[in-house]
């Protein structure tokens with residue numbers, strides 16, 4: 319899905335999302351009932367009636383049973399009435415099944431025992447008025463718009479809430495059908511466009527036409543979509559980097575037909591660039607298509623929603639087209655197993671934008687684009703938490719777009735260009751021989767750990783510290799810089815003291831250098847009189863460095879003093895701060911607020927060598943971020959604590 323263009327807009331729509339998504343529920347922990355089966359196939363057959371804003375029809379779902387169950391649980395929103403349900407086991411015949419439909423769950427009674435390996439099919443007949451999106455594509459629902467002719471222009475988007483807002487499904491990102499059939503009946507003269515291949519259309523003789531589509535690959539449920547309008551079709555053939563010819567099909571409103579034709583060069587160049595850096599377009603077996611949508615955009619597989627104005631922005635991008643197209647690799651070919659891994663979709667799609675800016679306008683513009691994506695360094699959640707999350711929670715709290723892109727930017731610096739760009743292709747196509755398999759067979763569902771493991775395999779590098787700090791920790795790492803008389807000591811400071819090995823680019827008296835970091839520390843011959851700029855290009859996603867000037871060289875402090883992360887953190891209202899001293903020292907430990915004002919002195923006395931634990935009570939303080947700073951002899955270290963009430 320696209321992100322909003324400006325900070326202000328982002329904040330406004332984030333607030334809108336919070337209100338409109340109050341009953342959003344795609345994903346989250348998978349219930350045992352739904353973990354007990356694996357979806358093989360869906361067949362969706364619907365009549366779309368724009369005049370009454372209703373839909374009716376059936377959904378057939380075929381699953382493999384993994385654990386014995388007596389109830390098959392699907393998700394379907396409450397506005398719908400279920401008319402009847404049929405059940406079939408293996409090669410049996412369909413019989414009428416009992417069911418209940420309550421609180422968004424459709425529970426179908428299984429009339430005979432089923433066990434692991436049985437194939438079960440259910441067919442659900444239903445009708446109703448699907449919810450209308452208040453703010454497509456961010457608010458899920460149907461869009462009942464009209465084109466210039468006054469005829470209906472219909473769309474649907476549902477990433478946050480899942481496809482159960484319009485058809486019964488297992489609404490969890492970890493399970494996709496292997497293929498899917500789609501039939502949509504709409505009033506003449508509307509054309510109904512969908513994912514996959516167009517198998518044909520049947521004029522029903524009653525002023526309606528049924529459009530049949532088939533998706534030959536796995537697909538995540540929120541990507542299944544329809545567009546209905548009085549479309550005109552623009553067709554192109556495209557020579558893929560794989561050597562194949564890919565059918566391009568673009569459905570556009572008549573009033574924008576010329577705009578689309580004139581813009582074709584932009585679309586083709588953006589497509590070509592993504593193939594060059596990510597490998598072949600992954601769904602060549604079905605098609606590449608977009609449909610003119612009554613909302614901005616969405617990454618619907620093989621039929622992306624395009625609701626932009628056929629122009630490029632100041633960076634040279636048709637941002638909507640490019641971002642949604644990038645999702646064909648990042649989101650559709652490679653799909654996050656849980657919404658907590660959604661950086662794989664949005665972080666990579668956003669970073670692809672940056673790479674295209676570099677391709678069009680050079681590395682300086684690339685850096686500017688990344689600086690514009692930089693977020694403040696205070697976060698409550700990591701980029702990729704280890705727990706299962708719903709879509710709305712992940713999109714609201716993880717900042718997967720800009721934070722994800724910033725981590726990719728840092729990873730590029732960490733690995734070097736050749737290794738990083740090789741990794742991008744391998745993330746899409748894990749084996750170099752896979753580059754010939756662009757028919758969707760490599761669709762796969764992955765976790766952040768899968769991405770890390772593949773990255774380690776491809777690069778030959780140990781990436782645990784990098785992934786732990788940048789994906790699993792809420793706070794950005796802090797670089798402590800201790801400037802001695804003739805040498806400067808650099809230490810990485812992160813939660814749990816992970817020995818981060820990201821080297822530091824520095825500019826010393828105008829000359830660029832790299833400080834090598836081993837086990838989280840490094841030393842350089844930089845004196846106090848040298849003009850030092852840390853990370854001048856802003857390659858590394860880190861908090862503002864803490865710079866200390868010592869009266870003498872201070873290399874010993876790396877081993878002699880250690881300030882630990884407070885535990886628990888976040889805390890309410892008690893937490894423990896511990897630190898170790900190599901020798902007796904006069905110690906000052908103080909807590910500061912974000913503005914740097916001293917809140918409370920915790921220690922101010924001479925202390926013995928060894929480990930010390932100090933309890934901190936935040937009961938009189940407001941929720942928020944605080945810093946605690948240790949001064950012990952010449953050592954100064956600072957860490958961040960989060961009070962959440």
Ligand SMILES: [Zn+2]
Pocket residue numbers: 319320321641645663664667
């Ligand atoms: Zn997106």
